[in-house]
Amino acid sequence: xxxxxxxxxxxxxxxxxxxxxxxxxxxxxxxxxxxxxxxxxxxxxxxxxxxxxxxxxxxxxxxxxxxxxxxxxxxxxxxxxxxxxxxxxxxxxxxxxxxxxxxxxxxxxxxxxxxxxxxxxxxxxxxxxxxxxxxxxxxxxxxxxxxxxxxxxxxxxxxxxxxxxxxxxxxxxxxxxxxxxxxxxxxxxxxxxxxxxxxxxxxxxxxxxxxxxxxxxxxxxxxxxxxxxxxxxxxxxxxxxxxxxxxxxxxxxxxxxxxxxxxxxxxxxxxxxxxxxxxxxxxxxxxxxxxxxxxxxxxxxxxxxxxxxxxxxxxxxxxxxxxxxxxxxxxxxxxxxxxxxxxxxxxxxxxxxxxxxxxxxxxxxxxxxxxxxxxxxxxxxxxxxxxxxxxxxxxxxxxxxxxxxx
Amino acid sequence: xxxxxxxxxxxxxxxxxxxxxxxxxxxxxxxxxxxxxxxxxxxxxxxxxxxxxxxxxxxxxxxxxxxxxxxxxxxxxxxxxxxxxxxxxxxxxxxxxxxxxxxxxxxxxxxxxxxxxxxxxxxxxxxxxxxxxxxxxxxxxxxxxxxxxxxxxxxxxxxxxxxxxxxxxxxxxxxxxxxxxxxxxxxxxxxxxxxxxxxxxxxxxxxxxxxxxxxxxxxxxxxxxxxxxxxxxxxxxxxxxxxxxxxxxxxxxxxxxxxxxxxxxxxxxxxxxxxxxxxxxxxxxxxxxxxxxxxxxxxxxxxxxxxxxxxxxxxxxxxxxxxxxxxxxxxxxxxxxxxxxxxxxxxxxxxxxxxxxxxxxxxxxxxxxxxxxxxxxxxxxxxxxxxxxxxxxxxxxxxxxxxxxxxxxxxxxxxxxxxxxxxxxxxxxxxxxxxxxxxxxxxxxxxxxxxxxxxxxxxxxxxx
Numbered sequence: 040x041x042x043x044x045x046x047x048x049x050x051x052x053x054x055x056x057x058x059x060x061x062x063x064x065x066x067x068x069x070x071x072x073x074x075x076x077x078x079x080x081x082x083x084x085x086x087x088x089x090x091x092x093x094x095x096x097x098x099x100x101x102x103x104x105x106x107x108x109x110x111x112x113x114x115x116x117x118x119x120x121x122x123x124x125x126x127x128x129x130x131x132x133x134x135x136x137x138x139x140x141x142x143x144x145x146x147x148x149x150x151x152x153x154x155x156x157x158x159x160x161x162x163x164x165x166x167x168x169x170x171x172x173x174x175x176x177x178x179x180x181x182x183x184x185x186x187x188x189x190x191x192x193x194x195x196x197x198x199x200x201x202x203x204x205x206x207x208x209x210x211x212x213x214x215x216x217x218x219x220x221x222x223x224x225x226x227x228x229x230x231x232x233x234x235x236x237x238x239x240x241x242x243x244x245x246x247x248x249x250x251x252x253x254x255x256x257x258x259x260x261x262x263x264x265x266x267x268x269x270x271x272x273x274x275x276x277x278x279x280x281x282x283x284x285x286x287x288x289x290x291x292x293x294x295x296x297x298x299x300x301x302x303x304x305x306x307x308x309x310x311x312x313x314x315x316x317x318x319x320x321x322x323x324x325x326x327x328x329x330x331x332x333x334x335x336x337x338x339x340x341x342x343x344x345x346x347x348x349x350x351x352x353x354x355x356x357x358x359x360x361x362x363x364x365x366x367x368x369x370x371x372x373x374x375x376x377x378x379x380x381x382x383x384x385x386x387x388x389x390x391x392x393x394x395x396x397x398x399x400x401x402x403x404x405x406x407x408x409x410x411x412x413x414x415x416x417x418x419x420x421x422x423x424x425x426x427x428x429x430x431x432x433x434x435x436x437x438x439x440x441x442x443x444x445x
Numbered sequence: 446x447x448x449x450x451x452x453x454x455x456x457x458x459x460x461x462x463x464x465x466x467x468x469x470x471x472x473x474x475x476x477x478x479x480x481x482x483x484x485x486x487x488x489x490x491x492x493x494x495x496x497x498x499x500x501x502x503x504x505x506x507x508x509x510x511x512x513x514x515x516x517x518x519x520x521x522x523x524x525x526x527x528x529x530x531x532x533x534x535x536x537x538x539x540x541x542x543x544x545x546x547x548x549x550x551x552x553x554x555x556x557x558x559x560x561x562x563x564x565x566x567x568x569x570x571x572x573x574x575x576x577x578x579x580x581x582x583x584x585x586x587x588x589x590x591x592x593x594x595x596x597x598x599x600x601x602x603x604x605x606x607x608x609x610x611x612x613x614x615x616x617x618x619x620x621x622x623x624x625x626x627x628x629x630x631x632x633x634x635x636x637x638x639x640x641x642x643x644x645x646x647x648x649x650x651x652x653x654x655x656x657x658x659x660x661x662x663x664x665x666x667x668x669x670x671x672x673x674x675x676x677x678x679x680x681x682x683x684x685x686x687x688x689x690x691x692x693x694x695x696x697x698x699x700x701x702x703x704x705x706x707x708x709x710x711x712x713x714x715x716x717x718x719x720x721x722x723x724x725x726x727x728x729x730x731x732x733x734x735x736x737x738x739x740x741x742x743x744x745x746x747x748x749x750x751x752x753x754x755x756x757x758x759x760x761x762x763x764x765x766x767x768x769x770x771x772x773x774x775x776x777x778x779x780x781x782x783x784x785x786x787x788x789x790x791x792x793x794x795x796x797x798x799x800x801x802x803x804x805x806x807x808x809x810x811x812x813x814x815x816x817x818x819x820x821x822x823x824x825x826x827x828x829x830x831x832x833x834x835x836x837x838x839x840x841x842x843x844x845x846x847x848x849x850x851x852x853x854x855x856x857x858x859x860x861x862x863x864x865x866x867x868x869x870x871x872x873x874x875x876x877x878x879x880x881x882x883x884x885x886x887x888x889x890x891x892x893x894x895x896x897x898x899x900x901x902x903x904x905x906x907x908x909x
Binding site for chain 2: 042087090091100101104107109110112113114115116153154164396
């Protein structure tokens, strides 16, 4: 009987892994150069880390892999990490208290119990900028995310902007109970782009003024700033959130980063309090992020603002061109011979010189094959089958170096 | 493959039997005194009928073992809330056996947002309880799955109970308040998503549905509710001993043992369902719960001593090897064997044979048991390859050979097993009633009180 992998899980073959490492390498390189330092959190966390009010929507919580640990007789559950940001915020609160500004990043897998054949394990690379709440910080994460997708060679990436503060202010304007507001907010975060349009229709006079916030058309820089005053006049409660939004947007304008404003598309996490941004190529969401100033306070970590972003690695696996992300690898040499000691020594010398040296085990040939004779003499065979004899490994190395340089 | 239907035993049996009689099924055996679980219908001679505990039916339908089933909506939702993509279709509400699931609490309102220690919910419906907690954004909670008597847990051992009742008076009768309704349930006919194209499917379904429609909605039989009893909870102090005594089968023998030990308890067993009888020992409080639930309760420090079976202790320790629960005293009562059972037709006589048979079959091996953790451990230790443990709530014999390949069961004499054409291939261990306690240190006064009870019971058990 052939045993198959679990439903919703994926294997990565050597070829896929090479692309994955390339992708990860580019993300890691960008994060590092912007001053972010890598952290790693455990795969298993307590469920209550994620249930604390305002961390994940109930829909997302309904999809976590939760179970009783071996000492779970208290009934307290543990989960397979469903999200990257919350554990990093926990790590900061638990292990880095009082450290002020921290730039952290991670590469990790997330688990959600999707129905059907959808992927249940996703890989992402994310950054958290903890300890500062400013438009500049938000712009940093957006610019950094854009830099990564550009380096990955992705064309036509669309940046969509929304704002949790504006969303919440809008919801208070609708004639619905706080509980219903919460529900609508959750549906928006869960990706329902229609629900806000539906409820704003109930208040037509508001809809007209707010039109610019719901357009998917590219705005000219400064457009929103011009509109800001008129919106604030009829809707003063939205003022501070809109002000924050405009500040971020104007930095993006200066950096010449293109974006679309669509408040209704605020898909994301319940812990978002400020800007929400999403990156799309076509219909595929490949990354995103936002500000979550209330998350660390809710964990008892003090009044510490933060924002973050994440790039969805497994979605990008099929979207990036292999040649963009694959790192050039060293030449591969197959070492043959009848004397094991001589084979092993020769292979070790090749590795020392930076080549990949494989020991011949099955008699097949490769691009480069190096045969070690009993006498110690070496015969190098190239792709075309041309043989050349050498007396020392140094000579072989010299030739291979010259070939790989050309 | 014939069309298969799973019918409920227990609570819904009488009305389901009446419905099927009305539908002219002419069943040879489906009544409250059944000991066999394989009725036949004269109307649908080709239909394969099995009788299960109601809780087991949705799982059987979802797995595709059965095409149709009749059971309460509550158990269907308990499955669907956790596994929404299960292959279950709710065909029709049959409009009887109504009940409501309520969150019940000791006070009129509850502080759901309480911070700090986890909010504990006791329930026979752990998945619905978890869904309730998530939906209401409880920041920290524990769900205690219990086999029954959820109403006995608040206020001492849980803050809330999620319980099914026919009338909210049942909740107030237990001294609790119905805080929030969670689900309105009644009896449903359910089907596997892929079964509708089977021959006779439509005929069988419409015969049941038509009969249900023609039954004029009978006046709900006002069940008599015990007058609202107040919970007499003694204020707990750390020098007090909390003792859990079993309900159900084990009750009679426990009463005899306590009598012999000279421990007098007023109201155990209770005529009116009171779960807090009075014990004539100073500084000791007693509560009556299911023996299956006791190890978990002792592990959590809700009880100091409990009379349960070694089987349930073993099941708990198989799930939680580092649990602080231990056996304090063997009470040498109710001797049963835990055995591995297969159908007589299976060419297997021992564990080696089981392993060989398992290795030669491509299908996953199905182990059904009330003792899921013991069954899991048995399967691991016997190197069964691809296996599944099917949790059951009794009537496990009905699962062989169609719906399971192996049972882990308890037996006193082995007669029931033989009568169902089954055979024992291994004895896992012998189980008797025992007193359990925690390895955690106790207050000095409490320790002395516990030792007093242990001493009395030891003397009585020694005479046995």
